Structure formats: C-alpha cells, structure tokens
Amino acid sequence: MSLILETLAGFFSIQVVFALLVGVAVGIIGGGLPGISPSMTIALLLPISLYLPTTVAIALMMGAYQGAMFGGSVSAILINTPGTASAAATTLDGYKMALNGQAGKALLMALYASCTGGIIGTVILLAMAKPLSAVTLKFGPPEYFGLMLLSLALIAGISGRSLLKGVISASIGLLFATVGMDPIYGSKRFTFGNINLGDGIQTLSIFIGLFALAEVLSQLSKGKTELYQKPNTLTVNDKLSFAEYWSQKYNMVISGVMGALIGVLPGIGGSTACFVAYAEAQRRSKYPEKFGTGIIDGVAAPEAANNAVCGGALVPMLTLGIPGDVVTAILVGALIAHGIKPGPLLFIDDIGSVYKVYIALMLSVVALLIIGRLGIPVFSKIVKLRKAVLLPLIFIICVVGTYSTRANVFDTMMMVGFGALGFILNKNGFPIPPMVIAFVIGSQLETSLRQSLLLSNNSPVIFFTRPLSCVLIIGAVVFAAFMVRRNRKMAMKEVVVINDAGEEEVL
Numbered sequence: 250m251s252l253i254l255e256t257l258a259g260f261f262s263i264q265v266v267f268a269l270l271v272g273v274a275v276g277i278i279g280g281g282l283p284g285i286s287p288s289m290t291i292a293l294l295l296p297i298s299l300y301l302p303t304t305v306a307i308a309l310m311m312g313a314y315q316g317a318m319f320g321g322s323v324s325a326i327l328i329n330t331p332g333t334a335s336a337a338a339t340t341l342d343g344y345k346m347a348l349n350g351q352a353g354k355a356l357l358m359a360l361y362a363s364c365t366g367g368i369i370g371t372v373i374l375l376a377m378a379k380p381l382s383a384v385t386l387k388f389g390p391p392e393y394f395g396l397m398l399l400s401l402a403l404i405a406g407i408s409g410r411s412l413l414k415g416v417i418s419a420s421i422g423l424l425f426a427t428v429g430m431d432p433i434y435g436s437k438r439f440t441f442g443n444i445n446l447g448d449g450i451q452t453l454s455i456f457i458g459l460f461a462l463a464e465v466l467s468q469l470s471k472g473k474t475e476l477y478q479k480p481n482t483l484t485v486n487d488k489l490s491f492a493e494y495w496s497q498k499y500n501m502v503i504s505g506v507m508g509a510l511i512g513v514l515p516g517i518g519g520s521t522a523c524f525v526a527y528a529e530a531q532r533r534s535k536y537p538e539k540f541g542t543g544i545i546d547g548v549a550a551p552e553a554a555n556n557a558v559c560g561g562a563l564v565p566m567l568t569l570g571i572p573g574d575v576v577t578a579i580l581v582g583a584l585i586a587h588g589i590k591p592g593p594l595l596f597i598d599d600i601g602s603v604y605k606v607y608i609a610l611m612l613s614v615v616a617l618l619i620i621g622r623l624g625i626p627v628f629s630k631i632v633k634l635r636k637a638v639l640l641p642l643i644f645i646i647c648v649v650g651t652y653s654t655r656a657n658v659f660d661t662m663m664m665v666g667f668g669a670l671g672f673i674l675n676k677n678g679f680p681i682p683p684m685v686i687a688f689v690i691g692s693q694l695e696t697s698l699r700q701s702l703l704l705s706n707n708s709p710v711i712f713f714t715r716p717l718s719c720v721l722i723i724g725a726v727v728f729a730a731f732m733v734r735r736n737r738k739m740a741m742k743e744v745v746v747i748n749d750a751g752e753e754e755v756l
Contacts, residue, residue, distance in 0.1 A: 260304065260608055268301070268309040269609075269616040276316020277620065281324045281332045283457055283650025287317035288576045295583055303587045304605055310583055311609040314576060315617050318519070318556045319363040323628055326355045326548070328643045330461035330650070334452055335519030335555045337685055338527045340460050342540065342547025349543050350487060356628055357489040358545045359552045360621040362501050366553035367614040369505030370512070370560025375607055378564050386569075388514060390700035391712050395721025396514070397694040400521055401687065402729040412733060415683045418674065422684035425450055426691025433699050445659040452520075453654055454663040455688055457647050459681050462668025465640050465647075467675060493545060500530050500546055501553040508554030512561025519558040520689050524682070526554035532732065556617075560610060567591050567603060 260266075272294070279290030291313050298306035321333030326343035339359065346355035388396075401419070428439045429449030440446040504526035511522040530550035531540045540547050566577040570592035581591055589595070589602045596603060651664040671681055705711035713719045 260612060264305050265308045268305045269312045269612055270620060272309040272312025273316035273613060273616040273620045276313035277320035280317035280320025283324060283330050283332050283453065283646055287314065287333060288579060290317045291576055291579050295579060298583055299586055306583065306587060307605050307609045310580060312613040312616055314559055315367055315556060315613040318559060319360065319617060319621060322359040322552055323356065326359060327352060327628060328461065329464045330643060330646060331456050334456060335523050337456050337520055338523040338551035339548060341682060342543050345543030353487040353625060354489045355548050356625045358548045360625065361494055362549040362552035363556040364614050364618050365501045366505040366508060366555060366557035367559060369502065370509040370557035371611045373509040374560040374563055378568050387717065390697040390704065391715050391718035393693065393697035394701055394712065395718040397690045397697060399721050399725040399728065400525055400690050401694065402725040411678065414679045418679045419683040419687040422687030423691045426688050432696040445657065450663060451654060451660050454651050454660050455667050457651055458664040458667025459671035459685060461643060461647050462664060463671030463675060465643055466668060466672040468636055468640055497545060497549040500549050504530060504550040504553040505557040508557035509561035512558035513564045519555055522554045522558050523551035524686050526550045563606065567595060567606065568593065
C-alpha cells in the first residue's frame, strides 16, 4: 500500500500534470483529424518521451491514448467523418444529432461516456489483469472464429427494415475484405495487377468514403438553395442534463465492460468492440427503432466501449508482453526504452512501474474530462457554418486524411469510389453499417476459419469440440435468430403514409 501511495505522490507535480493535459490535447487533435490515427499520434510523441523522466513519459503517452480514442468522435459527430476506426459506430447517431441541432449534446454525451468507459477499463485492468491474461491464452483460431461469427450476427440487428438488403450490404463488405494478400498462402487475390491493392483496401478509405464523402454527395444532391441556407439551431435544446447522462448508466457500464473484454483479445480492435456495444445497446433498448435517427443511447454505447478498450488492450501488453494492436506495440517500445520490460516478470520484479501505468491511465481520464469540457463549446460551433462553406472543407479533410496515411493518391481515389458507392447504396435503401462491420471483421474471420480447418484436416468438428468456440457459435445463431424475429415485429408495427410534400414517411 505504501508503494501505491508513493507512486501516486509522484504524479502530483507540475511536470506530470502538464504532460497529462498536453497528451490529452494532442490526442484529441490527432484522433479528430482523419488520417492521424491514435497509433500515429503516439508514434509522433514517442521521440519526445525518450527525453522525459519515466513518470512524465508514461503520463504523456497514456493521456494521448485516451485523448485520441475520444477525438475520433468529434469529427464523427460534427462532419460524419470518423477520425479513428473506433469512432465509425458513433456516426450512426452522433451525426444525426448534429443535424438535428444537438451537436453540443452529442459531444458532451460522447465525452462523459468516454470518461466512464475509461474508468471501467482501468478498473478491469486493475482487478482482472492476471485472470484475463490466462483466458486470452486459451483463445485459438476456433475461438476467434466463434467471436467473429458472433460479431457478424450483429448485422441482423442493424440492417434496418430490410434484412435482405442488410445481408447484401454485408456480402459486399466481406468481398472487399478478401482483396489483397491471401492470409494463408500469401498469393494475391482480386488485385487485378494493381500493386496498390497488394495489402488490401485501406480501412480509412472505406470509412471516410462510405460515411463522409457519401454524405457530402447526398447534401449536394439536395440543390443549391439548401447549401446556402443558414442552419437553425436556436429551437433545439443542446445541453446534456444530468438526468439524461444518468439514464445511460447501465448502457455505459455494459458497453464499457464489453469494450474492455474485447480489448483484451489481441488483434480484434476498437472498431469491432464499438459496433458490438452499439448493437447490444439496440437489442436491450425499449425503443430500438429509434437507433440511427439521432439518440444519445447510440452515442453513449460505442464511446463507452471505445475508451474502455484502452484498459483492456493493456492487459496482454503488461502481463504477457504481447501488444494487441499498433498502439500497444508502440507503448511497449516506449516502456522498454525507459527500462520497463512488459511480461509475466514485470508484476514480480517491478510492480512499481505497473502502478505508474495504472495511475497514469486513471488520471488521463480526469485530464480528458477537463480538456474535453473546455473544447466542446468551440467544436460545436462548426455545425453553425453554412453547407456551402462546410462541405468543401469536409471534402478537403477527406482527401488529405486518406492521402496522409501512406502518401498514396490511390487511397484517395479509392475513397472517392467508396463515396460514390455509399451514395448509391443510401439512395436505394441499403444500410451502410453491415458493410462496414463485415469489412472490419472479414479478414480475421477468414484467417481464423482457415487456420482452424488446417488444424483439423478440414474437419468442421473442431469448432464444436472446443467449449468456448461452441458457445460463441451457438450464441451467434441464437442472437441472429432473436434479432431477425425482433426486426419482423418492428416491421409489422410500421405504417407508411404520404405527407403533404408527397413523400413516404414511416410511422
């Protein structure tokens, strides 16, 4: 106990507090700019951290980690452009709230949910690091396949009124996920001789194209009059009350726990966790039909899961020395540079350094709350710009964001292509989220399936002889059946009427 208090005392200095605040601020900016991912943000701070004392360096990196995870939601809510892959689910309701004149409320809900999720992730890291690391070691290809199949079953819940269109959209996403190098044999597939497709389609090109550019094209198609019309946000309550925040307590806790547990599994990623949390929140909701129309439930769930992933991802990194993603791989390098070697012996030989990471992660949540609360009034003013000014800015951000990742014009061209595809799909009533989810998990789904079959000499029995894999597959089937049944009930309640403008409306 004395060691914990001594370590905590080391954080109450001007240098450490300043490093936390700067790390969070830089993280929010990096996460909010498409193309500047959390991994790139932390990589840019890594050379600076090498010249800082250990405690200050850890505070800087943890602050940037938490800040970047929240920062992606800022651009997702304001301009329908997810700054990070993890913020893609936030666009579904966050951007609709911004269009409804509730940008400030959406940003506040995202901030508070991120802080809540960050605390949950840290608590899980504190209490369950060693047990969870043991569970992680039991995950092999069959278990990963079961988990990916369960994630794919979520498509049934977010396909809207037409399950068929949702399945078609998901199939397109799975098809795009197969482009590039074969994960088993290393041969090229569907590259059509183009070297730029050798490592597959860039995730950012798909996300920005389907969400941001498709929305730009949709707004442009509405005509010149609406482009120059001044946004009206005076009649809408744009404040988040404590009662509204408290109404999401169970949603945030459940989503935070799910995000942390999924974050523990190496290679899964925050985007999968956020879509899983979003679909689960919709499944539990008393009004699931409102998801996707602009409600705070749809912002609270993915954002709580988003930042909870931070704590979960540190579990295998600290206990096993296994980085679960690019961010934690960079953090491993930073810790080793300061003489801290993650792994099983860390908890025996250098428990003080473990406490430093725990405390820095917890205090970074406080710093995120402070910096985020100061910045939201400024961020929310973006939606007051006329579309004639805002849309060209969004397009420039889309181009710069996709180009900056690899300095490759081809990625920008792919983004434009996916923007056109997203515009066509939206116009014909095909939901975009199933396609995005299928693309995100498609590669891991295929890899784990083929690895499992190789282990069993092409026998599918292996999926049902391993208890965890069997439970996950059965859960996927049950979940999909439940969501299909619920969607049919929702469809039976809908009534189509013709409004005064001669357009169809669903009641």
